[in-house]
Amino acid sequence: MSQVFKGFIHVYTGNGKGKTTAALGLTLRALGAGFKVFFGQFLKSGEYSEIKALKTFAPRVEIAQFGRGCFVRGKPSPEDYRLAQEGWSLAKEKILSGNFQLVVLDEFNLALHFGLIPLDEAVEFLARKPLPSELVLTGRYAPPALIEVADLVTEMREIKHYYHSGLKARKGIEK
Protein backbone atom coordinates (compact mmCIF):
# COMPACT_ATOMS: atom_id res chain seq x y z
CA MET A 1 0.00 0.00 0.00
CA SER A 2 2.69 2.49 0.97
CA GLN A 3 4.38 1.76 -2.35
CA VAL A 4 1.20 2.48 -4.28
CA PHE A 5 0.57 5.72 -2.46
CA LYS A 6 3.18 8.30 -3.20
CA GLY A 7 1.03 11.00 -1.70
CA PHE A 8 0.32 12.94 -4.84
CA ILE A 9 -1.35 16.32 -4.57
CA HIS A 10 -4.32 16.95 -6.87
CA VAL A 11 -5.75 20.43 -7.41
CA TYR A 12 -9.17 20.94 -9.02
CA THR A 13 -9.79 24.59 -9.73
CA GLY A 14 -11.49 26.91 -12.25
CA ASN A 15 -14.92 28.46 -12.57
CA GLY A 16 -16.77 25.41 -13.95
CA LYS A 17 -19.04 22.87 -12.28
CA GLY A 18 -17.30 19.62 -11.32
CA LYS A 19 -14.62 20.43 -8.73
CA THR A 20 -16.34 19.23 -5.56
CA THR A 21 -18.10 16.47 -7.45
CA ALA A 22 -14.75 15.20 -8.83
CA ALA A 23 -13.44 15.08 -5.25
CA LEU A 24 -16.56 13.17 -4.23
CA GLY A 25 -16.05 10.76 -7.10
CA LEU A 26 -12.44 10.19 -6.04
CA THR A 27 -13.69 9.56 -2.51
CA LEU A 28 -16.20 7.01 -3.75
CA ARG A 29 -13.53 5.25 -5.82
CA ALA A 30 -11.12 5.13 -2.88
CA LEU A 31 -13.86 3.74 -0.63
CA GLY A 32 -14.63 1.14 -3.29
CA ALA A 33 -11.00 0.05 -3.08
CA GLY A 34 -11.31 -0.39 0.69
CA PHE A 35 -9.35 2.74 1.58
CA LYS A 36 -9.93 5.15 4.45
CA VAL A 37 -10.77 8.74 3.55
CA PHE A 38 -10.81 12.02 5.45
CA PHE A 39 -13.22 14.46 3.78
CA GLY A 40 -12.89 18.03 5.09
CA GLN A 41 -14.86 21.03 3.81
CA PHE A 42 -13.73 24.60 4.25
CA LEU A 43 -16.26 27.46 4.13
CA LYS A 44 -19.15 25.00 4.07
CA SER A 45 -21.42 23.56 6.68
CA GLY A 46 -24.65 21.65 6.54
CA GLU A 47 -26.01 18.26 5.66
CA TYR A 48 -25.72 18.35 1.87
CA SER A 49 -26.94 15.30 -0.06
CA GLU A 50 -23.35 14.21 -0.73
CA ILE A 51 -22.54 14.26 2.98
CA LYS A 52 -25.55 12.06 3.68
CA ALA A 53 -24.40 9.61 1.03
CA LEU A 54 -20.79 9.58 2.27
CA LYS A 55 -21.98 8.71 5.78
CA THR A 56 -23.11 5.35 4.38
CA PHE A 57 -19.42 4.43 4.36
CA ALA A 58 -18.64 5.45 7.95
CA PRO A 59 -16.40 4.67 9.78
CA ARG A 60 -14.15 4.31 6.70
CA VAL A 61 -14.88 7.92 5.85
CA GLU A 62 -14.45 10.72 8.38
CA ILE A 63 -16.19 14.00 7.60
CA ALA A 64 -15.51 17.44 9.05
CA GLN A 65 -16.75 20.92 8.10
CA PHE A 66 -14.89 24.13 8.84
CA GLY A 67 -17.31 26.80 7.71
CA ARG A 68 -20.28 28.85 8.71
CA GLY A 69 -22.69 27.41 6.18
CA CYS A 70 -22.25 30.12 3.64
CA PHE A 71 -19.48 31.32 1.41
CA VAL A 72 -17.47 34.24 2.63
CA ARG A 73 -18.60 37.35 0.79
CA GLY A 74 -16.40 40.39 0.90
CA LYS A 75 -14.26 40.61 4.02
CA PRO A 76 -14.02 37.38 6.04
CA SER A 77 -14.99 37.65 9.70
CA PRO A 78 -12.74 36.64 12.64
CA GLU A 79 -14.95 33.54 12.96
CA ASP A 80 -14.15 32.57 9.36
CA TYR A 81 -10.42 32.80 10.12
CA ARG A 82 -10.74 30.82 13.31
CA LEU A 83 -12.77 28.02 11.69
CA ALA A 84 -10.47 27.76 8.68
CA GLN A 85 -7.32 27.69 10.78
CA GLU A 86 -8.73 25.08 13.13
CA GLY A 87 -9.71 23.09 10.06
CA TRP A 88 -6.24 23.35 8.58
CA SER A 89 -4.62 22.19 11.84
CA LEU A 90 -6.92 19.19 11.97
CA ALA A 91 -6.33 18.45 8.28
CA LYS A 92 -2.55 18.42 8.75
CA GLU A 93 -2.95 16.04 11.67
CA LYS A 94 -5.09 13.72 9.55
CA ILE A 95 -2.66 13.84 6.62
CA LEU A 96 0.37 13.09 8.80
CA SER A 97 -1.41 10.41 10.85
CA GLY A 98 -1.00 7.91 8.03
CA ASN A 99 -4.48 6.59 8.84
CA PHE A 100 -6.02 7.79 5.58
CA GLN A 101 -5.05 6.80 2.05
CA LEU A 102 -6.98 9.81 0.76
CA VAL A 103 -7.53 13.23 2.29
CA VAL A 104 -9.94 15.60 0.51
CA LEU A 105 -9.96 19.29 1.42
CA ASP A 106 -12.93 20.78 -0.37
CA GLU A 107 -12.78 24.56 -0.99
CA PHE A 108 -9.22 24.65 0.35
CA ASN A 109 -8.09 26.72 -2.65
CA LEU A 110 -10.72 29.35 -1.93
CA ALA A 111 -9.73 29.43 1.76
CA LEU A 112 -6.15 30.13 0.64
CA HIS A 113 -7.34 32.73 -1.85
CA PHE A 114 -9.26 34.58 0.86
CA GLY A 115 -6.21 34.44 3.14
CA LEU A 116 -8.05 32.35 5.74
CA ILE A 117 -5.06 30.00 5.75
CA PRO A 118 -1.54 31.45 5.39
CA LEU A 119 -0.34 30.55 1.89
CA ASP A 120 3.39 30.36 2.70
CA GLU A 121 2.90 28.02 5.61
CA ALA A 122 0.49 25.81 3.63
CA VAL A 123 2.82 25.54 0.63
CA GLU A 124 5.77 24.76 2.88
CA PHE A 125 3.77 21.95 4.49
CA LEU A 126 2.64 20.55 1.13
CA ALA A 127 6.17 20.66 -0.30
CA ARG A 128 7.31 18.05 2.27
CA LYS A 129 6.60 15.26 -0.17
CA PRO A 130 5.81 12.45 -0.22
CA LEU A 131 2.91 12.91 2.17
CA PRO A 132 1.41 9.77 3.73
CA SER A 133 -1.96 10.48 2.03
CA GLU A 134 -3.08 11.23 -1.47
CA LEU A 135 -4.39 14.78 -1.19
CA VAL A 136 -7.22 16.36 -3.18
CA LEU A 137 -7.67 20.13 -2.96
CA THR A 138 -10.63 21.85 -4.60
CA GLY A 139 -11.94 25.35 -5.10
CA ARG A 140 -11.71 28.34 -7.40
CA TYR A 141 -8.74 30.65 -7.55
CA ALA A 142 -6.00 28.16 -6.67
CA PRO A 143 -2.99 30.41 -6.01
CA PRO A 144 0.00 29.94 -8.38
CA ALA A 145 2.24 28.79 -5.48
CA LEU A 146 -0.23 25.96 -4.81
CA ILE A 147 -0.31 24.95 -8.46
CA GLU A 148 3.47 24.92 -8.40
CA VAL A 149 3.63 22.41 -5.55
CA ALA A 150 0.81 20.17 -6.88
CA ASP A 151 1.40 17.01 -8.94
CA LEU A 152 -1.88 17.07 -10.84
CA VAL A 153 -3.88 20.17 -11.69
CA THR A 154 -7.14 20.27 -13.62
CA GLU A 155 -8.86 23.51 -14.45
CA MET A 156 -12.63 23.09 -14.71
CA ARG A 157 -13.55 25.70 -17.31
CA GLU A 158 -17.14 26.78 -17.62
CA ILE A 159 -18.22 26.65 -21.25
CA LYS A 160 -21.97 26.83 -20.52
CA HIS A 161 -24.02 26.87 -17.33
CA TYR A 162 -27.75 26.89 -16.76
CA TYR A 163 -27.27 29.03 -13.63
CA HIS A 164 -27.10 31.97 -16.00
CA SER A 165 -30.74 31.39 -16.83
CA GLY A 166 -31.53 32.15 -13.17
CA LEU A 167 -31.97 28.60 -11.90
CA LYS A 168 -31.20 28.06 -8.20
CA ALA A 169 -29.17 25.13 -6.79
CA ARG A 170 -31.30 21.99 -6.78
CA LYS A 171 -31.27 19.27 -4.13
CA GLY A 172 -29.55 16.11 -5.37
CA ILE A 173 -27.82 17.88 -8.24
CA GLU A 174 -26.03 20.95 -6.87
CA LYS A 175 -26.38 20.39 -3.14
Added chain:
Amino acid sequence: MSQVFKGFIHVYTGNGKGKTTAALGLTLRALGAGFKVFFGQFLKSGEYSEIKALKTFAPRVEIAQFGRGCFVRGKPSPEDYRLAQEGWSLAKEKILSGNFQLVVLDEFNLALHFGLIPLDEAVEFLARKPLPSELVLTGRYAPPALIEVADLVTEMREIKHYYHSGLKARKGIEK
Protein backbone atom coordinates in the same frame (compact mmCIF):
# COMPACT_ATOMS: atom_id res chain seq x y z
CA MET B 1 -40.01 16.14 -8.06
CA SER B 2 -40.95 16.59 -11.71
CA GLN B 3 -40.90 20.33 -11.16
CA VAL B 4 -37.39 20.20 -9.75
CA PHE B 5 -36.11 18.09 -12.59
CA LYS B 6 -36.11 19.94 -15.85
CA GLY B 7 -33.92 17.29 -17.41
CA PHE B 8 -30.81 19.36 -17.93
CA ILE B 9 -27.98 17.92 -19.98
CA HIS B 10 -24.47 18.20 -18.51
CA VAL B 11 -21.36 17.57 -20.58
CA TYR B 12 -17.96 17.04 -18.94
CA THR B 13 -15.21 16.97 -21.52
CA GLY B 14 -11.56 17.97 -22.03
CA ASN B 15 -8.22 16.25 -21.55
CA GLY B 16 -7.93 16.69 -17.76
CA LYS B 17 -8.60 14.27 -14.90
CA GLY B 18 -11.99 14.70 -13.27
CA LYS B 19 -14.67 13.90 -15.85
CA THR B 20 -15.72 10.42 -14.76
CA THR B 21 -15.07 11.30 -11.13
CA ALA B 22 -17.35 14.36 -11.40
CA ALA B 23 -20.08 12.09 -12.79
CA LEU B 24 -19.50 9.71 -9.88
CA GLY B 25 -19.73 12.61 -7.45
CA LEU B 26 -23.01 13.72 -9.00
CA THR B 27 -24.25 10.15 -8.69
CA LEU B 28 -23.30 10.07 -5.01
CA ARG B 29 -25.05 13.39 -4.38
CA ALA B 30 -28.21 12.24 -6.17
CA LEU B 31 -28.21 9.00 -4.17
CA GLY B 32 -27.78 11.04 -0.99
CA ALA B 33 -30.94 12.92 -1.93
CA GLY B 34 -32.84 9.65 -2.29
CA PHE B 35 -32.92 9.68 -6.08
CA LYS B 36 -32.65 6.75 -8.48
CA VAL B 37 -29.68 6.71 -10.85
CA PHE B 38 -28.83 4.82 -14.01
CA PHE B 39 -25.06 4.71 -14.49
CA GLY B 40 -23.99 3.47 -17.92
CA GLN B 41 -20.40 3.23 -19.15
CA PHE B 42 -19.45 3.14 -22.80
CA LEU B 43 -16.12 1.61 -23.92
CA LYS B 44 -15.45 0.33 -20.41
CA SER B 45 -15.98 -2.96 -18.70
CA GLY B 46 -14.76 -4.42 -15.45
CA GLU B 47 -15.25 -4.10 -11.73
CA TYR B 48 -13.52 -0.77 -11.08
CA SER B 49 -13.37 0.44 -7.48
CA GLU B 50 -16.07 3.04 -8.18
CA ILE B 51 -18.44 0.37 -9.50
CA LYS B 52 -17.93 -1.65 -6.32
CA ALA B 53 -18.71 1.41 -4.22
CA LEU B 54 -21.79 2.31 -6.27
CA LYS B 55 -23.20 -1.18 -5.78
CA THR B 56 -23.55 -0.33 -2.08
CA PHE B 57 -26.55 1.76 -3.14
CA ALA B 58 -28.31 -0.92 -5.22
CA PRO B 59 -31.16 -1.16 -6.10
CA ARG B 60 -31.35 2.65 -6.22
CA VAL B 61 -28.49 2.66 -8.66
CA GLU B 62 -28.52 0.52 -11.80
CA ILE B 63 -25.17 -0.05 -13.50
CA ALA B 64 -24.48 -1.21 -17.05
CA GLN B 65 -21.30 -1.38 -19.13
CA PHE B 66 -21.20 -1.31 -22.90
CA GLY B 67 -17.55 -1.87 -23.67
CA ARG B 68 -14.93 -4.52 -24.15
CA GLY B 69 -12.80 -3.59 -21.18
CA CYS B 70 -10.33 -1.45 -23.06
CA PHE B 71 -10.46 1.82 -24.90
CA VAL B 72 -10.87 1.64 -28.64
CA ARG B 73 -7.52 2.31 -30.28
CA GLY B 74 -7.45 3.13 -33.96
CA LYS B 75 -10.33 1.62 -35.89
CA PRO B 76 -13.24 0.36 -33.77
CA SER B 77 -14.25 -3.27 -34.35
CA PRO B 78 -17.76 -4.42 -35.32
CA GLU B 79 -18.09 -5.61 -31.69
CA ASP B 80 -17.38 -2.06 -30.43
CA TYR B 81 -20.17 -0.71 -32.67
CA ARG B 82 -22.61 -3.39 -31.59
CA LEU B 83 -21.94 -2.88 -27.87
CA ALA B 84 -22.15 0.92 -28.09
CA GLN B 85 -25.37 0.84 -30.09
CA GLU B 86 -27.00 -1.64 -27.74
CA GLY B 87 -25.88 0.59 -24.88
CA TRP B 88 -27.36 3.67 -26.48
CA SER B 89 -30.71 1.90 -27.08
CA LEU B 90 -30.82 0.83 -23.45
CA ALA B 91 -29.79 4.30 -22.25
CA LYS B 92 -32.61 5.96 -24.23
CA GLU B 93 -35.07 3.50 -22.73
CA LYS B 94 -33.83 4.32 -19.22
CA ILE B 95 -33.97 8.08 -19.85
CA LEU B 96 -37.50 7.95 -21.23
CA SER B 97 -38.77 5.53 -18.57
CA GLY B 98 -39.01 8.32 -16.04
CA ASN B 99 -37.74 5.88 -13.40
CA PHE B 100 -34.44 7.68 -12.91
CA GLN B 101 -33.89 11.23 -11.74
CA LEU B 102 -30.30 11.01 -12.99
CA VAL B 103 -28.83 9.13 -15.93
CA VAL B 104 -25.04 9.11 -16.30
CA LEU B 105 -23.48 8.01 -19.58
CA ASP B 106 -19.77 7.79 -18.94
CA GLU B 107 -17.52 8.04 -22.03
CA PHE B 108 -20.56 8.83 -24.18
CA ASN B 109 -18.73 11.77 -25.78
CA LEU B 110 -15.88 9.52 -26.84
CA ALA B 111 -18.33 6.96 -28.25
CA LEU B 112 -19.83 9.77 -30.37
CA HIS B 113 -16.40 10.99 -31.37
CA PHE B 114 -15.43 7.51 -32.59
CA GLY B 115 -18.70 7.26 -34.53
CA LEU B 116 -19.87 4.27 -32.46
CA ILE B 117 -23.18 6.09 -31.98
CA PRO B 118 -24.61 8.17 -34.87
CA LEU B 119 -24.18 11.81 -33.89
CA ASP B 120 -27.21 13.16 -35.76
CA GLU B 121 -29.57 10.67 -34.22
CA ALA B 122 -28.16 11.23 -30.73
CA VAL B 123 -28.40 15.02 -30.96
CA GLU B 124 -31.94 14.79 -32.31
CA PHE B 125 -32.90 12.61 -29.33
CA LEU B 126 -31.24 14.93 -26.82
CA ALA B 127 -32.86 18.02 -28.34
CA ARG B 128 -36.32 16.72 -27.31
CA LYS B 129 -36.14 18.63 -24.07
CA PRO B 130 -37.11 18.49 -21.31
CA LEU B 131 -36.06 14.89 -20.80
CA PRO B 132 -37.50 13.04 -17.79
CA SER B 133 -33.98 12.59 -16.32
CA GLU B 134 -31.08 14.86 -15.58
CA LEU B 135 -28.42 13.60 -17.96
CA VAL B 136 -24.65 13.60 -17.43
CA LEU B 137 -22.42 12.84 -20.41
CA THR B 138 -18.68 12.46 -19.99
CA GLY B 139 -15.63 11.87 -22.16
CA ARG B 140 -13.04 13.66 -24.25
CA TYR B 141 -13.73 15.18 -27.61
CA ALA B 142 -17.38 16.13 -27.10
CA PRO B 143 -18.55 17.00 -30.63
CA PRO B 144 -19.65 20.65 -31.19
CA ALA B 145 -23.23 19.54 -31.98
CA LEU B 146 -23.42 17.89 -28.54
CA ILE B 147 -22.10 20.99 -26.82
CA GLU B 148 -24.72 22.99 -28.71
CA VAL B 149 -27.60 20.90 -27.32
CA ALA B 150 -26.22 20.71 -23.73
CA ASP B 151 -27.30 23.02 -20.92
CA LEU B 152 -24.10 22.83 -18.90
CA VAL B 153 -20.64 22.19 -20.30
CA THR B 154 -17.42 22.04 -18.32
CA GLU B 155 -14.09 21.52 -19.98
CA MET B 156 -11.62 19.75 -17.71
CA ARG B 157 -8.30 21.20 -18.83
CA GLU B 158 -5.11 19.42 -17.88
CA ILE B 159 -2.65 21.88 -16.40
CA LYS B 160 -0.38 19.23 -14.86
CA HIS B 161 -0.56 15.44 -14.64
CA TYR B 162 1.71 12.93 -12.95
CA TYR B 163 0.98 10.40 -15.72
CA HIS B 164 3.61 12.20 -17.70
CA SER B 165 6.19 10.96 -15.22
CA GLY B 166 5.32 7.42 -16.35
CA LEU B 167 3.07 6.42 -13.44
CA LYS B 168 0.43 3.80 -14.23
CA ALA B 169 -3.24 3.98 -13.09
CA ARG B 170 -3.48 3.12 -9.39
CA LYS B 171 -6.29 1.15 -7.75
CA GLY B 172 -8.53 3.40 -5.67
CA ILE B 173 -7.30 6.58 -7.33
CA GLU B 174 -7.56 6.14 -11.09
CA LYS B 175 -9.49 2.87 -11.32
